[in-house]
Amino acid sequence: MDLTLSDEQQDFRRTLRSFLAAEAPTDVIRELDRTETFPADLYAKMAGLGLTSMGLPEEYGGTPCSEIDLCIALEEVARVGACLSYALVPTLTFCGRGIAGYGTPEQKQRYLPGICSGEIRMAMALSEPEVGSDLTHLSTRAVRDGDIYVINGQKVFTTGADTADYLLAIVRTDPDAPASKGLSVLIVPRTAEGVTVRPLPKLAGQATHTCEVYFSDVRVPVENQLGELNAGAKIVFGLLDGERVFVGAQCTGIAQGALDLATGYAKERHQFGKPIIEHQAVGHLLADMAMDVRVARLVTWEAALLLEQGRPCSTEASVAKVTASEAASRCVSNGMSVLGGYSYMTEFAMERYWREVKLYEIAGGTNQIQRNIIARSL
Ligand SMILES: Cc1cc2nc3c(=O)[nH]c(=O)nc-3n(C[C@H](O)[C@H](O)[C@H](O)COP(=O)(O)OP(=O)(O)OC[C@H]3O[C@@H](n4cnc5c(N)ncnc54)[C@H](O)[C@@H]3O)c2cc1C
Incomplete structure (x- = not known):
C-alpha cells in the first residue's frame, strides 16, 4: 500500500488549508455555531473551489479525483469545523454518490449538475x-x-x-x-x-x-x-460503507486540528520557567495525540484505497470508522489536558472539537454496530 502523496495532492491540501484558514477561521465557525446560522456563503465558496463536485461523474459537472483526494478534502474541512463537514458530506458522499450510482440518466441529469455546482443540497x-x-x-x-x-x-x-x-x-x-x-x-x-x-x-x-x-x-x-x-436496503448499506470511510477522514481532520492547536499552545505557554511542551508529561500527551492522528489516517486511507478499487470493504470501512473516531476522541481529550483551563473556554477551538468528535462514534452506524460487523467477518 503506497501512501505517498503526489505533489498535486500536497498542493491541493495546502490550497484548501489556506482557503479555509482565510474563509473559516475559529471565530467565524464559533459565531456560526452560536447563532445556529447555516454556512450558505461558505458552502457556495467551497463549491467554487470544486469541493461539492469531487468524485462525481465528469459529464454532469463532477471533478475526477481519487478517494484519498476526497479524504484529504474532508480532513481539511473537518479540521476547521464540523458544521462545514456536516453541511458537505450528506449531499456529496451519500446522496450525490447514490444518484450517480443508482440513478436513471434523467435523474442524473436533473440532480447532479446542481449538486456539483453547489446549487442543490440534499x-x-x-x-x-x-x-x-x-x-x-x-x-x-x-x-x-x-x-x-x-x-x-x-x-x-x-x-x-x-x-x-x-x-x-x-x-x-x-x-x-x-x-x-x-x-x-x-x-x-x-x-x-x-x-x-x-x-x-x-x-x-x-x-x-x-x-x-x-x-x-x-x-x-x-x-x-x-x-x-424494494432494493433500498442494498443501496443504503452499500453507500454506508463509503460513509464510514469518510467518517474516518473527518475524524482524522478533527484529531489533526486538536494536535496542531495543542502543539502550538504547548510551545507558547510557560510554567515553572519553561514552555510546557518541555515538561515530559505534556510532551507525552502530544506524542500520544500524534500517534492517534497517524492511526486514524492510516486505517482511513487503507479503506479508501479498497473503495477506490471497487473491492469489498465493509470490514475495513467499519475498522476505519471505529478506530479513527476513537483515536480522535482520545486525541481531543488529551488536547483538553494540554490546554488546561483554557481548553474549556470558547476562545479556543479545543472545547468545540471535544463536543464535535463524539458524534462520529454514533452516526454512520454506532461503533458497537461496527464491532458487530467486524466480529462477523472473523
Ligand atoms: C448529530 C447527529 C446527526 C445525524 N445525522 C443523521 C442523518 O443525517 N441522517 C440519518 O438518517 N441519521 C442521522 N443520525 C442518526 C444516527 O445515524 C443514529 O443516531 C445512529 O445510527 C444510532 O441510532 P439510534 O440513535 O437510534 O441508537 P439505537 O439504535 O437506539 O442504539 C442505542 C444504543 O444501543 C446500541 N445497540 C443497538 N443495537 C445494538 C446491537 N445489535 N449490538 C450492540 N449494540 C447495539 C447502540 O450501539 C447504541 O449504543 C445522526 C445522529 C446524530 C447524533
Whole structure:
C-alpha cells in the first residue's frame, strides 16, 4: 500500500488549508455555531473551489479525483469545523454518490449538475424515532397510487434537512416482504406539500441543523424512486460503507486540528520557567495525540484505497470508522489536558472539537454496530 502523496495532492491540501484558514477561521465557525446560522456563503465558496463536485461523474459537472483526494478534502474541512463537514458530506458522499450510482440518466441529469455546482443540497433521511441501528425495521410507508407514491411517517436526526432542496428517504414499499426486502429509496423535494421539518437543539455543529422530518400524505412521482423497487436496503448499506470511510477522514481532520492547536499552545505557554511542551508529561500527551492522528489516517486511507478499487470493504470501512473516531476522541481529550483551563473556554477551538468528535462514534452506524460487523467477518 503506497501512501505517498503526489505533489498535486500536497498542493491541493495546502490550497484548501489556506482557503479555509482565510474563509473559516475559529471565530467565524464559533459565531456560526452560536447563532445556529447555516454556512450558505461558505458552502457556495467551497463549491467554487470544486469541493461539492469531487468524485462525481465528469459529464454532469463532477471533478475526477481519487478517494484519498476526497479524504484529504474532508480532513481539511473537518479540521476547521464540523458544521462545514456536516453541511458537505450528506449531499456529496451519500446522496450525490447514490444518484450517480443508482440513478436513471434523467435523474442524473436533473440532480447532479446542481449538486456539483453547489446549487442543490440534499439530506439523508434514514433514521426514525423508533429505529436507528435496526434500520431495516423502519416504518415510514410509501404507497403507490397510480404514478405517485404517497408517503406517511417520520424521520429523525436528518442533518441539513431544513436547508436541503431534496431528502433522500428510505421508506417501506412492501409491508409483506421480510424487513430488509421491502424498502425503497425516494427523492423527496423538501418543499413538497406535507413535508414538515423541525430542527432539534444539539451539542455541536449547530450551524448545520439536525432535524425531525414529518411526512403527511406527501405525494412524489414514481420517477423519484432511486434504484430498483424494494432494493433500498442494498443501496443504503452499500453507500454506508463509503460513509464510514469518510467518517474516518473527518475524524482524522478533527484529531489533526486538536494536535496542531495543542502543539502550538504547548510551545507558547510557560510554567515553572519553561514552555510546557518541555515538561515530559505534556510532551507525552502530544506524542500520544500524534500517534492517534497517524492511526486514524492510516486505517482511513487503507479503506479508501479498497473503495477506490471497487473491492469489498465493509470490514475495513467499519475498522476505519471505529478506530479513527476513537483515536480522535482520545486525541481531543488529551488536547483538553494540554490546554488546561483554557481548553474549556470558547476562545479556543479545543472545547468545540471535544463536543464535535463524539458524534462520529454514533452516526454512520454506532461503533458497537461496527464491532458487530467486524466480529462477523472473523
Ligand atoms: C448529530 C447527529 C446527526 C445525524 N445525522 C443523521 C442523518 O443525517 N441522517 C440519518 O438518517 N441519521 C442521522 N443520525 C442518526 C444516527 O445515524 C443514529 O443516531 C445512529 O445510527 C444510532 O441510532 P439510534 O440513535 O437510534 O441508537 P439505537 O439504535 O437506539 O442504539 C442505542 C444504543 O444501543 C446500541 N445497540 C443497538 N443495537 C445494538 C446491537 N445489535 N449490538 C450492540 N449494540 C447495539 C447502540 O450501539 C447504541 O449504543 C445522526 C445522529 C446524530 C447524533
